[in-house]
Amino acid sequence: MADINARKRGKKWEYYFEIAKMDGKRKRISKGGFNTKAEAVSEGVKAMHEYQTAGTVNTPSELSMHDYLNYWIEMYCIPNLKPTTVANYKKYISLHISPKIGKYRLASITAEQLQKLINDMVANGYSKNTVIGIKGVLSNSLNYAVQPLHYLKTSPMAYVKIPKGSRTNYRSSQYKREVIEKDIIDEIFKRFPKGSSTYLPLMFAYHCGMRLGEAFAITWDNVNF
Template sequence: MFKRCGCRSPETGRQLGARCALLAEVGHGRWYFAVQVDGVDGRRVRVRRGGFATRAEAERACWELLRLPGPEAVGRMWTVRRWLEFWLSECAGRLRPSTLRSYQTIVHQHLIPQLGLERLSKLRTKMVQRAMDRICRTRVRGGRLIAAGTVGRIRAVLRSALNEARRQGLVGTNAAWRLRLPNGARPHAVVWDDERVEAWQRTGIRPAVAVWDVAHLARFLEAVRGDRLFALWWLVGLRGPRRGELAGLCWSDVDLPGRRVTIREQVVVVGGTEYLGPPKSAAGVRVLALDEASVEVLWELWRAQKAQRGRAPEPRDRVFLHANGRPVRPDWLTRRFAALVKELGLPPVRLHDLRHGAASLAGAAGVPLKVIQHDMGHASCVTTADTYWTVFRQAAQAAVTATAELLLSHARIRLSLDGAAQA
């Protein structure tokens, strides 16, 4: 137990605290206590509280705190900021580097500025709701409101952090539940048809997510036939692997006689540092079948690397390399692809949009949805269907034709239409 006040030294301007000579007087200053309790990580944590008018009040509050379990006592003292920073440090060994970087950005840019000063144990749903409402009014680059999907990710990070706080016994309920947030419609990919190309050339405005049609993709592949990364562009456009998966592909993962490629690793770049790890999800570990043309393209690449090195590529050598033999990086692939698209004057698409196009092209060709899900590495076919289905006109035309044939299979309708045609 100790007593201190807010008086300041006339010479330095600093608070005197417990050194003030007037503390012996009744009513001057406030009482504080400091105790140590068991923290969430098993270590002893010093807890200090104050602002009590009398020593008796401070002692009573101290004994009430000591009767609580250690984590609950810590929860009453820690701020949301302190817990979020501790939670991020605990997540460092469990999350992928790119995911951890995303969590850190959300915590430091949104959650700590809005809720960082609140006591963890006093956090309530209405407080979190007001904070999320303020975040929803945030303006981002270009003066646009923050996207609803971003707001959803912010809520998801906060909910995960508070779930862990609840498991640790720091809070009794998760204040991030039952929030009212704007419903953001996921942008669906559309195809660059003549009408959209003409509108883009006239206004400069492009769809949020757009893919090339077959003619655009064929034109691109024909133009980059002599590029040293032609095999990479070919595989992305036809089979749709992620850019990081191709950057991490080794020759040991390529079975040309068996006409298949195994996706087991991917490269991610965080803060300029390259990390090699498993794919985005468990479903990302998969085997992609290859057609004869793809096998021949990869054989050409293998022979070219053998001629350049004077020896056959080793099994652990990367498949896609720069001219100096250094492996390509995902971020460089994105920039290289954007430069090629601009140089060729094609409608703008991202490298990831080639992946969208590959899935949509497979759907238009009649490939079953479950097979497309496997090839894309999606954990659920719902994601595949929501993102890629009925993009190309061929798929839409096939769907309406099948529906009409089902309807016309009814005899009366068929006879009625036949009669109308004769009339």
Template sequence: MWVGAAYVLMPDGTVKRRPVYGKTEDVVRRKLTELQANSDQGIPSDATGWAVGAYLTYWLDCHVRPNLKPATADNYAVIVNNYLIPGLGKKRLNKLAAADVRRYLASLANSCLCCRAGTDARRSADQRRCCAVGRCCSRRPSKRLVQLVRAVLRSALQAAVREELIRRNVATLVQVPSPGYGINRGLSLVEARAVLGAAAGHRLYALVVMALYLGMRRGELLGLRWSDIDWADGTLTIRGNLQRTGGELRMVTPKSEGSRRTLPLLGLVVEALTRHRKLQAVERDAAGDRWVDSGHVFTTTIGTPIEPGNLRHAWFPIVQAAGLDRRVVFHGVRHTCITLLLDLKVPPHTVREIAGHATTEVTMTVYGHSSLDEKRKALTLLDQHLS
């Protein structure tokens, strides 16, 4: 066995001594020549020593967090740390094969999430060791989760291909079942009116009105400040999102360039905001020294920003009071606004600018489905024409 070594560029940007081996001197010399030539051209040595887990940690720190929004980076980190590193972390990056990815995703899809963690979060404290005593709740991952795990791995490996750490992205060779997405996730016109009626006496009535009339996202509503409202011009400017990232509440930049937008304030929205400002003044006086002047339009009873995840505590009682016999998440109100605008034949490009979508394609693909009444009307017209 012959051995040679050279100082060459490594995947992390450092220069290290890299050994090569061969049965003859000529084989070793060829390997050394190739290593040095690639290093001189700025091409790093193959990530022979990198495990998938080490690379994914590097990818999160050097690619994801500097370039993506904090909430997105946190979601990627959850997938990496909870699923990819435990499942594929010990594999060598340059040895990872499509079969490895396929087997892991199949195993994930058929496993119990509680058994993976050793507890069952849905059970009481005394029952959370279900796996330890042989009881399994069979809480399977959703198709959406499996798809997300594969998507994050594919994105990470694509970055490795761009940096010439690996030759190809094996995650693109693996297919997973696509999750089904339901349509009509919003409210009908009758349901929307019922929700407005049920919310009329609530302290966050103006928030529901603005979500339904302006199609604003949850983070946009909770991040809205009084300084963003121009009462003289009758406009509102959306400048950011309130999100919990890195263990704290932060104002982050809008989701896309189109999300930074100015909307007119009209009718019921102005009335609701005016009433809300008076209500907030009353709450400020009642709180006294405990009041925190955060400047936000929608706050807790002591003036602090509302935790985005806590909004459901106010929203679901309103849905129940409206008499809805199905579960509608708060984002469904935004969906309702966009769908109703399209039903009113508002041009798609105008709806896109109101909703803050990046492209009109998003508006039409996600929200531009026809209702049953529209289909019935269209087929009735066709029937009359053919008859």
């Protein structure tokens, strides 16, 4: 390991240290302008760490699961996925994953913790789509920690499963169909009047029996006057 050296240049101090040779010639990194030798050495330590880690901002052994997931969102998801997908991932992380395991170190997360998180969500009646979505976020993010980041040797999600025979526990199966009375509909349209972004989808849903997801997806080429 190269030593960090400091020398006085005029009235200021400068740090410097040797780095890898380029074209067979010795190279060094240096920076001056510090008021004291101690200040120069302190900044030199930071500069050497950045050089030795190739500019990597994270130390895997100290990285929390919460911070890692945010890093994964910024480094991989935003450049590669649709904004709606990224938004859903952020929602799963902030509402369901970070509150449960975000405080733990990435390197210490176990399959047992992750399986318990999934089991608890099913037992508490979360919808099938939500459980599948959260499992997907955990699997994809931890696979990325293995490759290409090499933060982990293997993914603790590799053998985590959604419990079989638990369909009756999902919240979606507990919903009962209810008729929305006209006075309630009138209150809804007062809250979302004509001209608001949700007015037309709500009208489609109310008058045509569409699900809201279908109503919001309608485009002009779907309309037959």
